[in-house]
Amino acid sequence: MTQAPRDWGSASEIPELAGAVAIAGVGEADHTQASGRSAREISAQAVERALADAGVAPHEVDGILYSGGFGDAFDSRAFHAHFGTSHEIWQSPRGGATVQAATAPAAAAEALRAGQARCVLNSFAVSWATQRSQMVGGPGQFHAEERYKASLEVPFGWFPQPVYFATIARRHMIEFGTRPEQLGAIAVSARRHANLHPGAVMREKKLSLADYLRRPMLVDPLRVEDCCLISDGGGAYLMTTPERARDLRRPPVLVAGVGEGRSGTGLYWSQQPAFTSTPQVFSAPAAFAMAGITPGEVDVLALYDPFTIVSLMQIEDMGFCAKGEGGAFVEGASLDFDGGSLPLNTHGGLLSHAYVLGISHVIELVRQLRGEAAAQVPGAGIGVYGGYTGHMASTLVLRRA
């Protein structure tokens, strides 16, 4: 096998932000199957809950981060329309979920330092289950419309995402001997955590490894259980300075490090030289260095997990084990909250909690570091989120105050 060159991607420059920002409140909307609600309505519910959690009134929110890449985002106009406020609000499209669920705190830190805002909200919601029931939108649409993909991939059925990631999983199996039951271990652990989480879409549905292995292939080598849910839902978190956060209702959680990495081949994953890697290779070391930690110090991990193989690759690429050893690493109960060597997605993740694209991953880490999670990791002091969106990855290091 040919070794990919080390320069297949790069890390973004992110200013040092330790001590600049804390998460003071979190809120989740109801995560459901098709609800008939718009993303903006769902965001509003999450935002109300985040403000109540922090004990902050709507007129005190003077900064808003929203997702620039998704329509129907909860921007300042939507905020004012919902809360009946009219005060001045600084806002930026550098927020939302996926990669931005990790990098929004870096954008907030800039605004806090510059005095543009004192209390910055980041929110995200999707109504993809509702959209899918109406046959519009959803995660595949963007790829179907990108012109090179529409010409060179879609006609051959290399579309949508489950096909990409089945191809990546197959190559991981080829290169490293990764086995289906190792992917299954990730799905089973996520489901076990979701079964314990009151807001999880899959709360009532159990999944054992034997169940997993009996399930039919969707896109071989992936089963339905290797793929994320499609659901309606959303979340929000409120950021301010650590000093101010200490005066609010809840114990603050400190942002210790942020990283971001990207692949040089962009959206054309079929051509990425390091086909079985993610840009966490570039992102995670930068975030860990900023936070002054090593992977071994992480108590609880939350990874953007659209497919089991994406968690497996990120575990390797973030340095929790050597490249290619992820399969052996995740076997057994290694990822479980109660005694696993690396508790992962203790809310159930995109696989079993809800497909809200990572915003709930960060919220779950905040709850872990406050000691109030449903599947609580005893004494959790450092939590890390790994964001991913194919051509980009991000890393957020959080610390108990």
Added chain:
Amino acid sequence: MKTADFPLPDTAWEGTRGFWEAAAREQLAIPRCADCGRYQWYPRERCRACGGGELPWTAVSGRGTLFSWAVVRRALVPAFAEKLPLLTALVALAEDSAVRVVTNLVECEPEALRAELPMRVVFRPLVFPNLARRVIAPMFTPAH
């Protein structure tokens, strides 16, 4: 929005017109830098290696090796429902293994596939229900 004849390619679109015109002549063509000779995939305006701006579509041998594949067992997109199980794959070209062509594998069984299996190009029509238009496309089969 998806085009009216999704999932067929827009063969007239400038970005990939050379690929589909070559396929119609039963050739596999990839842009190649006139200055340094490097193949570029996907098409780019300038050469990734030397920055050269002249990248003519160049016929390749159609030989390669199987890089990876997926077997679609359940239709995720209704247009492919009649093609199941669908073998969709990446083939690394003999001329430059960094060039991976997205393709379908034909005239073979999923069980017979293994990594780095030698492959050769064949040309078959892309046919979809309810679409009168057909497009000749490069597909691959094991090279015996």
